[in-house]
Amino acid sequence: MIDIQSFSFTYKNEAEPALRDVSISVPEGGFLGIIGPAGAGKTTLARAVCGIIPHHYPGDYYGRISVGGLDPVEASLTDLSRLVGLVFQDVDSQIISTMVEDEILYGLENFGIPHAEIPERIRLALAQAGIADLQDRTVASLSGGQRQKVAIASILALRPRVLVLDEPTGELDPVSSRQVFSLLKQLRKEHGVTVIVIEQKIMLLCEFAEQLAVLDHGAVLRQGPTREVLAHAEELLALGVNCPRVTTLSRLLSRRLGRELPVCVNLEEAEETARRLMT
């Protein structure tokens, strides 16, 4: 679905490239998690996938990206946005309406969704984001977390085949964060939506993502199935990226015991390993 080959990008008027020689591919219905320290180029990558780069941010563009067969350089931003939905990191700059309902309506109206279908789409998107009760509120009266959910709902309503979320749970509490990830899982399963998530909540991400890509200074340091990437926990720690605590625990145990233990990514696996060690 998404195929990035040797992609490099330098923002206009910047000396250093934001991304260098990045190659990543995500199959249809795949779930890629992107992690890395601040300034690693995560947001730039998200922008490139949905075409905001190079259409909105000019700069030096090398390599090739293909999203659902479209080339972001050649296709118009409008054509791309029928396919890819992006949830911004800075939620306040994404919201353009003063009312929650209007924010969800905006994209639906523009893309010419039949008017008969619109009320149901709004209802469903708000329900999916868990904010059905906020439909008639003004955006200014909402908390940061609620605004984040509005931003997510406004993209969900458009039902894109590819969803790119840039730190979608930055302002959310643990319960809501998990709800967002569960929803993404459900969308993948039921509608084959391809998901890319940039996330700092590594535990949550590792639980849901099939693939991980670690970015550092604009380059892909490591990528592959989540478990394989987590096996290189020391490398991640050196970058300042935390690993899930269970992963760290299993790693320390295996070092202390001097024997190879499986890499744990969630609590159940850690429990299983511990149980096996006890017997």
Add this chain to the structure above:
Amino acid sequence: MKELFQYVPGQSLLHRLNPVTKLILTIMICAAAFITSSVFFLLGLLAVDLAIGLIAGVARKTLGILRGLMKIAVFLFVLQVLLSRQGTPVFWIITDRGLLTAATVVLRLVVVCMPLALVLAVTRVSDLSNALVQVLHVPYKYAFTLTTAIRFIPQFLEEMSDIMEAQTARGIAFDQARGLKKLGMMLPLCAPLLISSVRRTDQTAAAAEIRGFSLRTSASAFRRYPFHLEDALVLGFCVLLIAASILL
């Protein structure tokens, strides 16, 4: 200040009116205020403003706006009275003509400023811009500019207070300064505010674009804005207002 341009949900007559009608009403009140030179007619227009606030169910907000305007009004009144040299002196350098002119100017200011804030309190900004596009065929770009400007007012205020809090945390005593001194302390904050605003506006443009900004036509809007009997009545009232302002 933060609530000044905020929509107050409701079901009043003013809420139900066509946004274009409300806009025309606003413009007509302003026009009438400039046409007339009668203090009594201006007082009448002020009563109309207050009545609008009352009917719309935003009485408290109306009084808030009035109170805000009073400060400027008093300043302007004093200035006008002291500067006016025409007419017969009543007391010291104050003349009867001066007092009358000052009252007219100040009343005109208040009467003109109130309706727009009131209309925005009872109209969703999106309805306003949609109706402008649908009914008056204003290009969507301009309507979007209007929406975005209003959307960003609370945003910028929030940001300003964030910057001020950050400065306070580093020892700048905003809370102990008043008047001009406080203004002087706030001026240097304009640079960071401007920079972050420009960056944010740029991102908002991208956000609009990835949700089909360029596809939007006058037929896109989900809601329709037909004119009803009550719109006709209000428009009739506007005509009366203008006629009265010319005759009185």
